[in-house]
Amino acid sequence: MRILFEDSPDYEMxxxxxxERIPISWSRDESFGLLKTRLVAEPETTRDLAEKVxxxxxxxxxxxGSLxxxxxxxxxxxxxxxxxxxSGNVRKEASALVMLLNLISSITEPNLDHNLRLLKANAQSVSEDNTHLLLWCLEEACEKERDIFVPLLEEVLRTRGVPAASVYLSRPSLHRERPVSALVLAVEILEEKGLDNGEISLGLIGIYPKNREFVLExxxxxxxxxxxxxxxxxxxxAHLKKHDTSPIIALIEELIDSGNRNALYVAANCLEELTQSISEWLGWCEKWESDSNKEPAVxxxxxxxxxxxxxxxxxGDRIRAIELVQKFASRSNIDYEDSTKHISLGKYSHEGCANTRQENRYTLKRP
Structure with missing residues (x-):
């Protein structure tokens, strides 16, 4: 296949x-491979095109930097x-950081140690405008030299404060294990400024598997x-539901028992969101139905x-739910049969109507 490659305005466009359509970390993009052979073969043209871009x-x-x-x-x-x-030039600095990112993330980079030293030596002098690229480079470096670059990553977060913490927490990561200590630090930086937003929520996703108590707090x-x-x-x-959510529901129980009205108000929604099925949700309702403190949530x-x-x-879930309603009706001296006798499916011809009547044998006694 012949790859068009020339230094011209049309080609540059x-x-x-x-x-703009491919990731700046081009090592993860297969389509870049064909173009790369021409870029390597003609480095002067590559540099000229890069300057124009x-x-x-x-x-x-x-x-x-990608180029x-x-x-x-x-x-x-x-x-x-x-x-x-x-150079002190923000755009040139950005290009260098992208180059470093691709070199450090490459599994075949022969000069890895040299490039890691280059990143370490210049990390603190990177402009604020390129903080997002610096953090990305540092996170890649953490995969290679954790003992050196996790402390450096944390120092950058401390030095640059809220903007860096926000960028770090909000950037999707392909890493299965981001440094938990850095995630915790970034969350704490935002909390110290009174921020309580989706970025903190994203940070807690990465923290939960390793530091559950921090998230529960x-x-x-x-x-x-x-x-x-x-x-x-x-x-x-969605992430919490992949794990055992009973410790979170236990928190809700504890707060309700202590008289926290806000916890009582959101309890039903929490049960809905944190349980895997209606059956499990009903299980908590059945557990709580005799507790007057939790009755509104049930x-x-x-x-x-x-x-x-x-x-x-x-x-079966509907039968269980209606039986709970009957218990509450009885407890409140409400005549359940009288209150529901107006419900009639006698004229409804839907083919599933018989199933509904079958369930109602367990819940309603119509006159």
């Missing part, structure tokens, strides 16, 4: 569009990277204020559960 694109520094990563192992590439990293704080689960907790809730739960079980298929 097409190349820039292409670079850098000048003409909004994120030109990062795009140029120049192809020649990063050559003497020309190494010279560019060192000069740009110490935050959840308890949110629940006690009636702020969990909230709109920005969706990903956290009734709210039953209202939601029964609204979901408007089905014409036989349902």
């Amino acid at each position: 097409v190349l820039g569009d292409y670079l 850098m000048d003409n694109r909004e994120k030109g520094g990062e795009l140029a 120049l990563s192809a020649i990063a192992e050559t003497s020309e590439g190494q010279d560019w990277m060192f000069e740009s990293l110490t 935050r959840l308890k704080r949110w629940i006690s204020k009636g702020k969990f689960p909230d709109s920005h907790h969706g990903m956290l809730v 009734i709210r739960s039953l209202l939601e559960i029964l609204s979901r079980l408007k089905t014409y298929e036989a349902s």
Whole structure:
């Protein structure tokens, strides 16, 4: 296959569009392989094109870095990277950081130690505008030299404060084990400034498997204020459900028992979000039904559960839910049969109607 490669305005425009569509960490993009052979074969043209992309694109520094990563192992590439990293020019610095990122993340990089030393020596002098790239490089470096780069990553977070912590927590990571100590630090930095947002929630996802108590402490704080689960907790809730959620529900029980009204208010929603099925949700309702402190949460739960079980298929869950309703009705001196006798399916011809009547034999005695 012949790859078009030339130093011209039209080609620079097409190349820039292409670079904007692929990850800056091009080592994970298979389509870059064919182009790389030409970039390596003609380093001077590669450098000229990179400079034009850098000048003409909004994120030109990062795009140029992707392009120049192809020649990063050559003497020309190494010279560019060192000069740009110490140039004081934000765009050139960005290109050098992207080159470093690709070199450090490569599993075949022969000069890894040299590039890690280069990153370590210049990390603190990287401009604020390129903090996101610096953090990405440091996280990649943590995979190679954890003892050296985890402390450096944490120092960068402390020095740069909220902006760096926000970027670090919000950036999706391909790593299965991000440094938990760095995640904890980033969360604490945001908390110290009174921030309580989705970025903290994302950080807790990575912390939970290794430091459950830290996460439970935050959840308890949110629940006690009636702020969990909230709109920005969706990903956290989905992650928590992959684990045993009974410690979280135990927190809710503890808060309700201590008289926390906010916890009581959100309890039904918490049960809904943290249980794996309606059957499990009903299990907690059955456990709580004799506890007057938790009665409002159970009734709210039953209202939601029964609204979901408007089905014409036989349902053991619906029978369980209605039996709980009957218990509450009896406890409140409400005549359940009289209150429900107006419900009639006698004229309904749906093919599943018989199933509904079958269930009602256990719950309703119509006159």
